[in-house]
Amino acid sequence: MIDPTSDRAQYRQIADDLRAAILSGRLTHGDRVPSEERLCQEHGVSRTTVRKAIDVLKSEGLVEVRAPRGTFVRNAPPTETVQLRRGDRVRTRMPIPGERQELDMREGVPLLIITRTDGKEEQYPGDRTQAQQGPAGK
């Protein structure tokens, strides 16, 4: 139950609840989050408040909203591995909309950026990709 008198904003409390459900495994990858209308009733708040809570989870990459189907849990580790070579640099930042579309990324997913020693840059979706310096040996 959320507490309207708490210092913590109601939408943050709702986000906390849902996040805990996801991280604990009570809600898993692909599960549907209750509809906004449903969450309004459950928590006794306005739709504005519920939507802010969902926004929080979106920006954390924990849910994907597929309008008007619903909101679904997104929680899976990277599956692809990109090889690093000596001197390559790796950094991260959020994509701008153009980059998001280009790489078919959802909201709340950061870019993994590799700068090769020749200066060329490669960008990967952070939810599907990890980088690794060739496993000992090579």
Next chain:
Amino acid sequence: MIDPTSDRAQYRQIADDLRAAILSGRLTHGDRVPSEERLCQEHGVSRTTVRKAIDVLKSEGLVEVRAPRGTFVRNAPPTETVQLRRGDRVRTRMPIPGERQELDMREGVPLLIITRTDGKEEQYPGDRTQAQQGPAGK
């Protein structure tokens, strides 16, 4: 000027404008973005709409809101470099609020996560940190 009849939502158009100003260098790191009230007047929209636009830029890590001082441009490359060793893996994801606070990160900034070959994980703020496999030679 934004177009209310466009397919692109007004708040997205406003976000596009501000983003373009930032990426072009017309607004640079530390600059103050016009106040919400000001943006309402400039674009002839409600505060709700302006705030959604700012939310977009926040989630892209392009601005930092310091209430109630104003909204400021945040646009600087990583300054710290963490050394990678053979076999280390690098990935990224958005932090949850606890992690954000722990590492003193702003909204819209992803985590840079390094998994060492012994399984230990290290987390760094993505806006200040890059990883590099020892520059050729080592």
Next chain:
DNA sequence: TCCCATTTGTGCGTATGTATC
């Protein structure tokens, strides 16, 4: 094809709180 219910997207207005200057 069409209608309808559901669900999310966008946008308006309003009100109040709180921190900064």
Next chain:
DNA sequence: GGATACATACGCACAAATGGG
């Protein structure tokens, strides 16, 4: 204390897409 500016939260309305009958 007052002015400014962002934060939170309410309500309402309509649009658009989806899925089912």
